[in-house]
Amino acid sequence: MWKRMLQLSNGNREELPAGGNGAGSKGRVPAVMVPEMPGARLAAWGTEHAPALLTDFEQIYQSAAVKPPRISCGVLKVAEMLNSSHLCGMPAESKRAALLMALDAGGAKIEDILQDAIVRQRALNDYEEARQRDLQNFEAAIQEQNRAIQAEMDRITSQYMARMQGNLDEVARAQDHFRVWQKRKQQETQRIADAADCCVPEAGTPAAAGLTVVLERASSAAAR
Numbered sequence: 001m002w003k004r005m006l007q008l009s010n011g012n013r014e015e016l017p018a019g020g021n022g023a024g025s026k027g028r029v030p031a032v033m034v035p036e037m038p039g040a041r042l043a044a045w046g047t048e049h050a051p052a053l054l055t056d057f058e059q060i061y062q063s064a065a066v067k068p069p070r071i072s073c074g075v076l077k078v079a080e081m082l083n084s085s086h087l088c089g090m091p092a093e094s095k096r097a098a099l100l101m102a103l104d105a106g107g108a109k110i111e112d113i114l115q116d117a118i119v120r121q122r123a124l125n126d127y128e129e130a131r132q133r134d135l136q137n138f139e140a141a142i143q144e145q146n147r148a149i150q151a152e153m154d155r156i157t158s159q160y161m162a163r164m165q166g167n168l169d170e171v172a173r174a175q176d177h178f179r180v181w182q183k184r185k186q187q188e189t190q191r192i193a194d195a196a197d198c199c200v201p202e203a204g205t206p207a208a209a210g211l212t213v214v215l216e217r218a219s220s221a222a223a224r
Helices: 002-009 039-043 057-063 075-082 092-105 110-197 211-223
Strands: none
Touching: 057 110, 075 092, 075 110, 110 211
């Protein structure tokens, strides 16, 4: 019996039966709190789109406040003639003379052509200015959205940092409680050893040596 008790005191513990009331079964593991993801908050901001640009210049001309004049030979027709294969390779003055001759033969008026050029240039400039304003508004909207996202990120980061610090504080409290328990356990162990020492003959070893020494002494005494 003394040997069996000695083995148990040295750490060779028997497993507790299922459903047993061991001290470990009463330990509390703190729940880790996780904040909600900001998906709904981010989705509420929507998505900004870059302003669309017309690639067909004719659509720009026809959507302008002042439409190009309806003439048989406008500035775009002159541009086609200027780039035709018939005038390719000619000197600039010769090309200009040939072009003016063709326009005169076709009954085109220089004033109408220049007016057409002014109207189309104004349409392009107005369209450019409008799209520039759209681009500036788009940039401002994106910057505002980014500021809102950054603020949300800061809020979420702050929340996570607070939760993380709370978890670390919980661990520190658990460690402090465990150290207090260990000190009380030492006191309890010594109290048990003192009581057991009184039950063993030939008390030659101080009880402060622990229960193991007391049990060894008892085992030796029983063997004699």
